Amino acid sequence: NAGVTQTPKFRVLKTGQSMTLLCAQDMNHEYMYWYRQDPGMGLRLIHYSVGEGTTAKGEVPDGYNVSRLKKQNFLLGLESAAPSQTSVYFCASRRGTEGYTFGSGTRLTVV
Amino acid sequence: SQQGEEDPQALSIQEGENATMNCSYKTSINNLQWYRQNSGRGLVHLILIRSNEREKHSGRLRVTLDTSKKSSSLLITASRAADTASYFCATPGYGGSQGNLIFGKGTKLSVKP
Numbered sequence: 001n002a003g004v005t006q007t008p009k010f011r012v013l014k015t016g017q018s019m020t021l022l023c024a025q026d027m028n029h030e031y032m033y034w035y036r037q038d039p040g041m042g043l044r045l046i047h048y049s050v051g052e053g054t055t056a057k058g059e060v061p062d063g064y065n066v067s068r069l070k071k072q073n074f075l076l077g078l079e080s081a082a083p084s085q086t087s088v089y090f091c092a093s094r095r096g097t098e099g100y101t102f103g104s105g106t107r108l109t110v111v
Numbered sequence: 112s113q114q115g116e117e118d119p120q121a122l123s124i125q126e127g128e129n130a131t132m133n134c135s136y137k138t139s140i141n142n143l144q145w146y147r148q149n150s151g152r153g154l155v156h157l158i159l160i161r162s163n164e165r166e167k168h169s170g171r172l173r174v175t176l177d178t179s180k181k182s183s184s185l186l187i188t189a190s191r192a193a194d195t196a197s198y199f200c201a202t203p204g205y206g207g208s209q210g211n212l213i214f215g216k217g218t219k220l221s222v223k224p
Contacts, residue, residue, distance in 0.1 A: 035214075042214050042215055043199070043214040045211055045213075058211065092153075092154075099156030100146075100156060100201075102153035102154045104152055104153045105153050
């Protein structure tokens, strides 16, 4: 039982490049989330999904897109990376009213 | 849109001492959760306390919830060096975001051997 797996773990992008972060969970959880964590800012919600085929905007959605084509996967895309998107990205999932299960994070640097 | 706010921002104690962290929030909630984050790792769920509960225990952790004061506390008893981490409280969002969690900025706990 792997829980929540994020790939890649580290990435350096040049400004304007695009990339996709993958989140996979094997717990059959309905809800999935993408957060970013910046120093002094805590975690901020980017996008979330309440089930396969659904997505919704969180607190800081600009510059990101998401897709949930399969229940176990939640993809976060950066269309044109900017230095302001340098951050640590966390994926999480949950079932019902249980606590969240987090992945180990993706550290992204945009230069 | 921050809901919960932890206090203090940083706490340094000796091994064996107790550590208390507080969380204050703004709107009515039906539950409050605490998470731990070790340096460079993802968050780990510690405990969930519902609005009709006043106190909950899990091992060396004790969480209290005072809905009249809109506050919660996390007590770690007999702390160990391995408890060194950041601790976050999280509360449900409000309005259209009730299904989501809003995290505070965390308390950074350092336990010295």
